[in-house]
Amino acid sequence: MCSEKSFTAVTCTAPVNIAVIKYWGKRDEELILPINSSLSVTLHQDQLKTTTTAALSRDFKEDRIWLNGTEENISQPRLQSCLREVRRLARKRRGGKDDDATPRSMSHKVHIASVNNFPTAAGLASSAAGYACLVYTLAKLYGVEGELSEIARQGSGSACRSMYGGFVQWVMGQSADGKDSLAKQVESEAHWPDLRILILVVSAERKHVGSTAGMQTSVETSPLLKHRAECVVPMRMEDMTEAIRQRDFERFGQLTMKDSNQFHATCLDTFPPIFYLNNISKHIISLVHRYNAYYGETKVAYTFDAGPNAVIFTLDTVVNEFVEVVKHCFPPESNGGTFLKGLPVSPTTLTEELRSAVETELTPKGLQYVIVTKPGPGPQPLDDLSDHLLGPDGMPTQTARVLTTEALL
Ligand code: DP6
Helix, strand or coil: CEECCCEEEEEEEEECEEEEECCCCEEECCCCEECCCEEEEEECCCCCEEEEEEEEECCCCCCEEEECCEEECCCCHHHHHHHHHHHHHHHHHCCCCCCCCCCCCCCCEEEEEEEECCCCCCCCCHHHHHHHHHHHHHHHHHCCCCCCHHHHHCCCHHHHHHHCCCEEEEECCCCCCCCCCEEEEEECCCCCCCEEEEEEECCCCCCCCCHHHHHHHHHHHCHHHHHHHHHHHHHHHHHHHHHHHCCCHHHHHHHHHHHHHHHHHHHHHCCCCCCCCCHHHHHHHHHHHHHHHHHCCCCEEEECCCCCCEEEEEEHHHHHHHHHHHHHHCCCCCCCCCCEEECCCCCCCCCHHHHHHHCCCCCCCCCCEEEEECECCCCEEECCHHHCCECCCCCECHHHHCCHHHHHC
């Protein structure tokens, strides 16, 4: 924490999470209460993260927020919910007492700056990391502790799962006020050390139908979604938890693929239908099934969110060969360093037999790049003052102004 007479700033980071049992559909739009529980894996922040600085000063005239260097409207309802709830907890904690002269006075306005090191709204769950980071950072700034996933949920549903590392459940809850709709860690990031995650970036463009609007139409029109929430997900939550506890990749991978497929089936069952998968996504699905069929077991598993990018789960012993298979089927523009980002991958030679087993048509430049990562921890505070994205004048620093996508290159 940086603290001068009238300026206090805190900087924290938060991770992206990828659901293996999907959240799709709300029973309460304002409180963001889901129609089913969900389960996700938190990705390592070495590869994908949001960084946020929040600062208080008696000199600030109004609350303000900058995302990736651009000032955004802070009166947006979801931002307001998060701010209001953290401030409410802070007031409660201080027992109603507040001293105008302290740097962390409730009467001071807040400035917030946030950056992602990955493309925003490319189907890479940027809102989850963004809201988790916002709530965690504000809580640190105001000295609030305890259960924060209930507040992050009110920013974006999936954000509540980014409040923990490893394997995380969002328990849907029953109450009308949402007090029991919380994230809970199932296992920590250390539980399954050889699990790996590959993100196959098909398109970095903004998605056509956002999750919020998409799921609203699905709730209104899809009978399959209702059946899924009531009859399929409850059993899958138990099954998936068990598969994770036992580190049973066969069971984990099969369930992950089936749940992704059912989510996209509910999108097709929505009227008018929503299509998030494109031809490259479908090509990846068939490649995964061919690869698994060649070995007669589930070695890799895919999942897709509200966009065409594929997230592949596998084990570290499989990564080198599967990446080679991906490069073979989607020949990159250049074979240089920029196609593969993240954890190191060693080149291998594919046998002729495997090549012909997985080969359908080749799609040159079908993928932009691949990020290799693993499960990681939850939000973290940064202690170094040089990490702050706001200067002592309360304005974004150079780092906050430059889009940091390059950090991955
Ligand atoms: C397909 O959390 O982005 O990624 O609550 O309206 O902000 P809102 O939606 P959001 O939806 C995520 C949907 C998903 C599946 C998942 O992450 O569980």
